[in-house]
Amino acid sequence: MPPKKAAPKKLHELAPEVRVGFKIDDISKKTFIVGKQFATGGFGRIHTCTEGGKSQQMVMKIEPSTNGPLLTEVVVFNRILKKDMIENYKKAKKIQWIGLPHLIANGYFTYNNDKMRYMIIPKYATSLEAVREANGGSLSAKDSLTVADCVLGALEYLHDSDYAHADVKAANILLEKPNDFSSAVLVDFGLAHRTTNNVDKPDKKRAHNGTCIFTSTDAHRGNNPSFRGDVEILAYNLIMWISGSLPWLSFEASPDKVFDAKQKFVGGLPGTLQSILTNQPAPVTGCITTMFDISRKTDYTHKVDMAKLRKKVTEAAQSASTGAQKKSKMTPSRDTTTTPKRKTQRAPKVESEDEEEEEIEVKPKKKVLKVQKSRKVVEDDEEEEEDKEVIIPKSTRSRKTKEEGTPRSFHLGMTSSTATSDRVAKKIEMKYKRLANNKPSLVPVTVADASSGESPDDEPGPSSRVVKKRTSEERDVKGEVQLKTPALVSPAVKKTKYKSGISSATKASPTELRRVPGVRNFPKGRRSMIIKETSARYQEKRATRNTKPTFDDSSCSSEV
Numbered sequence: 001m002p003p004k005k006a007a008p009k010k011l012h013e014l015a016p017e018v019r020v021g022f023k024i025d026d027i028s029k030k031t032f033i034v035g036k037q038f039a040t041g042g043f044g045r046i047h048t049c050t051e052g053g054k055s056q057q058m059v060m061k062i063e064p065s066t067n068g069p070l071l072t073e074v075v076v077f078n079r080i081l082k083k084d085m086i087e088n089y090k091k092a093k094k095i096q097w098i099g100l101p102h103l104i105a106n107g108y109f110t111y112n113n114d115k116m117r118y119m120i121i122p123k124y125a126t127s128l129e130a131v132r133e134a135n136g137g138s139l140s141a142k143d144s145l146t147v148a149d150c151v152l153g154a155l156e157y158l159h160d161s162d163y164a165h166a167d168v169k170a171a172n173i174l175l176e177k178p179n180d181f182s183s184a185v186l187v188d189f190g191l192a193h194r195t196t197n198n199v200d201k202p203d204k205k206r207a208h209n210g211t212c213i214f215t216s217t218d219a220h221r222g223n224n225p226s227f228r229g230d231v232e233i234l235a236y237n238l239i240m241w242i243s244g245s246l247p248w249l250s251f252e253a254s255p256d257k258v259f260d261a262k263q264k265f266v267g268g269l270p271g272t273l274q275s276i277l278t279n280q281p282a283p284v285t286g287c288i289t290t291m292f293d294i295s296r297k298t299d300y301t302h303k304v305d306m307a308k309l310r311k312k313v314t315e316a317a318q319s320a321s322t323g324a325q326k327k328s329k330m331t332p333s334r335d336t337t338t339t340p341k342r343k344t345q346r347a348p349k350v351e352s353e354d355e356e357e358e359e360i361e362v363k364p365k366k367k368v369l370k371v372q373k374s375r376k377v378v379e380d381d382e383e384e385e386e387d388k389e390v391i392i393p394k395s396t397r398s399r400k401t402k403e404e405g406t407p408r409s410f411h412l413g414m415t416s417s418t419a420t421s422d423r424v425a426k427k428i429e430m431k432y433k434r435l436a437n438n439k440p441s442l443v444p445v446t447v448a449d450a451s452s453g454e455s456p457d458d459e460p461g462p463s464s465r466v467v468k469k470r471t472s473e474e475r476d477v478k479g480e481v482q483l484k485t486p487a488l489v490s491p492a493v494k495k496t497k498y499k500s501g502i503s504s505a506t507k508a509s510p511t512e513l514r515r516v517p518g519v520r521n522f523p524k525g526r527r528s529m530i531i532k533e534t535s536a537r538y539q540e541k542r543a544t545r546n547t548k549p550t551f552d553d554s555s556c557s558s559e560v
């Protein structure tokens with residue numbers, strides 16, 4: 001009998017639940033007591049915690065030590081977000097407050113023989129996303145701009161420290177005090193990128209990194225996160241917060257379409273913006289237009305003039321409050337092609353058994369692509385080690401990449417090799433759209449960049465001297481932005497046809513399930529619930545099938 005094949009190692013695992021009251025002795029000789037889990041991140045659990053003998057609540061993020069996402073954050077916190085670093089910056093800038101968390105502690109502990117990584121940061125009152133949702137999907141221009149000012153302050157610090165955040169969005173903004181928008185704090189540094197080695201050289205493998213509906217033009221093209229990209233991302237967020245929508249929300253599952261739509265939108269400014277924010281005073285639309293202008297005119301490796309931008313934002317916030325009083329009866333503008341108000345949306349539904357059955361009808365899974373991690377790929381040794389475990393039959397992999405040139409994200413969890421049925425493909429596409437509409441793109445999508453070899457732990461290389469003008473982007477006669485990187489600009493969206501939706505192997509693996517586009521679109525926390533439910537249901541079905549000797553499970557067995 002041939003020796004049993006070892007199961008491929010998973011890329012990331014969800015942390016096991018740590019019991020309330022568990023004590024961790026930190027290297028600083030402090031003891032931290034794990035409290036209740038109150039949120040789940042992509043792969044980690046988020047608990048409250050306290051220091052022994054104290055009552056102040058803090059937040060502890062926990063992930064298995066083999067996972068990369070929390071490691072990235074820990075590296076960023078240790079490099080630039082220690083309390084004394086932030087205090088020194090505040091002193092130097094003569095400011096009282098900055099919208100950034102600081103590191104309280106980090107380290108490892110062992111729990112039921114599992115080595116876990118933890119990081120402790122201050123606890124905040126609520127997320128801006130929760131406020132936005134409670135408010136029916138939008139925020140007033142004044143509140144939005146107040147938050148934007150805090151975010152720009154935080155970005156200024158990060159940029160001064162040679163980091164781009166790359167994932168600004170309401171879910172990653174927390175309010176220190178509930179209902180106080182001027183207490184907004186930017187969190188989640190899982191996609192943060194050190195910019196010192198940035199070169200304006202797009203890499204297709206990185207294309208569309210970030211949270212698709214908000215991510216920057218640079219990221220869509222396949223460039224590493226940039227300073228100007230952070231400003232562009234914030235501008236998209238402002239439109240989302242104020243209007244409750246974005247023109248490309250419905251294309252969310254097709255990053256190329258989103259990229260196309262963004263280019264058209266930016267090319268048509270200020271008209272395109274005014275047509276969305278019809279009720280906003282000129283300084284508000286003017287301020288957002290300026291954000292796009294500054295972002296467009298700044299070189300890829302250059303820093304943004306934050307002082308100028310913040311002045312614009314503050315002025316716009318003031319006029320927005322005046323405007324709000326004058327136009328108090330106005331309803332927020334909405335793009336008709338986008339999602340309905342959040343209030344009216346149903347919670348993402350768990351598919352009926354019938355739908356499930358149809359999706360389970362799979363062909364043998366030919367390959368497992370290490371393509372999209374739901375968080376930044378941590379290009380450190382640890383991660384590389386894990387990546388090696390993912391087996392991609394070479395022949396299939398190279399042919400796919402060369403012949404189709406399809407963004408790798410489209411193949412995840414799909415049995416594209418057997419793709420023949422348009423009808424099923426459409427159905428699945430619709431389903432993902434439906435999921436996307438339930439909760440617009442609040443989950444970062446990252447395409448693995450195994451080739452970059454850059455590690456967050458790398459020592460800074462020589463500061464890039466590339467001061468190339470942003471020549472890769474120019475306007476054509478119609479005023480539309482044209483990028484001089486033809487291979488990466490608006491690549492034809494290949495229609496991926498799926499014979500079936502999610503393979504049984506994917507369903508059997510929570511890690512694989514996480515990468516399915518529709519699943520990524522669930523809000524934080526819900527993803528894990530849905531994944532857990534789907535896996536459990538699948539396991540149950542499988543167990544039932546295994547007890548029926550007549551069942552032909554050839555498709556499943558060939559996938560193992």
Ligand SMILES: Nc1ncnc2c1ncn2[C@@H]1O[C@H](COP(=O)(O)OP(=O)(O)OP(=O)(O)O)[C@@H](O)[C@H]1O
Nearest residue numbers: 039041042043044046059122123124127171188524
């Ligand atoms: N310091 C904090 N104070 C209060 N709530 C927090 C804090 N940190 C995280 N949260 C809550 O937990 C949620 C998830 O946090 P975070 O985005 O940091 O996790 P993550 O593991 O990076 O998630 P993902 O991988 O999905 O991006 C946040 O949206 C927020 O609601």
